[in-house]
Amino acid sequence: MTSTPSLSDPADLLARLIRCPSVTPAEGGALSALAAMLSPLGFSVERVTAREDGTPDVENLYARLGNDGPHLMFAGHTDVVPVGDEAQWTHPPFGAAVADGMMYGRGAVDMKGGIACFVAAVARYTARHGAPSGSISFLITGDEEGPAINGTPKLLDWAVSRGERWDAALVGEPTNPQALGDMIKIGRRGSLSGTLTVHGIQGHAAYPHLADNPVRGLLLLTTALMDPPFDAGTSDFQPSNLEVTTVDVGNPAVNVIPARATARFNIRFNDRWSADSLKAAIVDRLEKAAAAGPLRPDRDPVRYEIAWTERPSPVFLTRSNQLIASLSSAIAAVTGREPTLSTTGGTSDARFIKDHCPVVEFGLVGQTMHMVDERVALSDLETLTGVYLAFLERWFDQEGSTHAAA
Template structure:
């Protein structure tokens, strides 16, 4: 069975799967993969009535086992489109549509790559796909919950390839081999509201919040390391909810984010924040949320093989990178090594999101040759 990658990508774009909606995307993939001989499982997770659609599909039952991970949910289209965001229009050598770069094009390319190799000969080992409908949203009931199910049912991969659009400008720019961790912290300091002319009758919480923020931002968290840039703390909001010039506020809040490398763990950074806050305001409240720990896939045979295949098809050596935001790789890294490589992401989340059709077709060949290089 051969597959037209542009046709499959267009069908996926036509599914209006704005997170958390699915609109038939999982059924389309399941039918396509079943036609290729995959066994498929729908693993919908979350509260009844609002479950996240997830799909796991596997071909083969022996090693080596390569898993491809991705997501079918997309961000809302927004305004300013020239092309129908769900119309999958081809123009000027490009395919337009919400999610084509991030990351329905990558999914279509991998499925087409499996079909291409399978048409040439029987595959060795096993290939699987872990596809979620909850990556652009909270990411609570997608990849994070499917992975334990995979482990319990004997589907632990030897390696995972995540098809996120890793390339900023050209196909072949970047392979991601790690991601920074991310945490948010909310600091709330209660004071006593009062008139600015009578400060002795009030307690200004801002005067305690400012030295806290000064201490937090003054610390150099680290100098980075061989694979990561220095960690970064950014204050993103300070608020007292005050519209008057003559009122001492009764409460002051701040929100900060830390993107941290493998020199730290999230819980250690949260404790440092708590200790710093407590030194200035013992009764202050600190709430924290760690959305992912930093991780690194040490460059080895699997990453080297991917780099060689990318070089062969693009003529450039991809940079091994750990920058950018978070991805579902932060969950996968807890179970097996993972790397990310996909299309050019220059237009992702923008109006008129698009990819070059030539890139889409080239990615099929890259994925096909990587399957073979991996031993499949």
């Protein structure tokens, strides 16, 4: 099988994708552009629209090359965050302009660039080796930057219902802090969010004895949430960390003591915790703090309630030595760097994929993601394509040997 030159050129592929204004949840033409790249390479391509009441419909894409194992999944997303103030951009955010060796555009790094590089790597692989001794699939969502409800989770369910199974997955998120080859993500911390509401008694600010100010209680309880630390970290993960992210009393009047005060918080937690054990620890802290500190002397304990987000993200760690070794070796061979194996950063769709197969993440340098003038060096596109090609060669060689021995 041969490929056309454009399918081997990651810069050309990325330009096609950037020119599609696919701000979540709009498809914007990006999945159509990707399908047009994959079909000439022999992939069977299917478009899947996922729906759920109260959420926007989302278009997704699943493509597969080959009919048997070993089966490698490449996962990612074509949706992007809004551009912000377009007037602040040096080049149009959906123009894919090139200047001084950089391509500008929303999604250049996060993560249309990773998708373009993997398509180019597959094109080069098939031109050099023919069809792989197994299968390659693309699992691409349009809902990663949004609520992640009608994207990867439902696309995975759809694929599994059709009999799809995978031996390993690579997510092309931008993982490198400074330079290509710095870091592979082999896991992610869990994420849990909640809303804390403290109830008081509304009244005149000049007559505090007739009221109960809930702000006092909110300060007391949020302090208890943040201090002391939940743990000191583990061998594979940073310390768990809770941050209060919003505080609100809904009160436009400066001379009125509010009736209630709310705070939202998020905690990123390591493998010492599950979502349930962490909830129990948080409630224990709140109970002790509420009992110890009434809003005013000789008053009842602080009255509060807590509401949890419906979908906490679990902590996970990939332990597939073969997958990690194949990728690490490819990175070292192409970049000369030994990548750090990390679990830092936020969540990604790898948290859904880990329930189906071992998963790692490796992509571009993430310094400009979500920023004005998001951009990627053309040289980095070529280097990442080389890494992905070397990874494909190593992974199919190792997996093919394993399957043959079995």
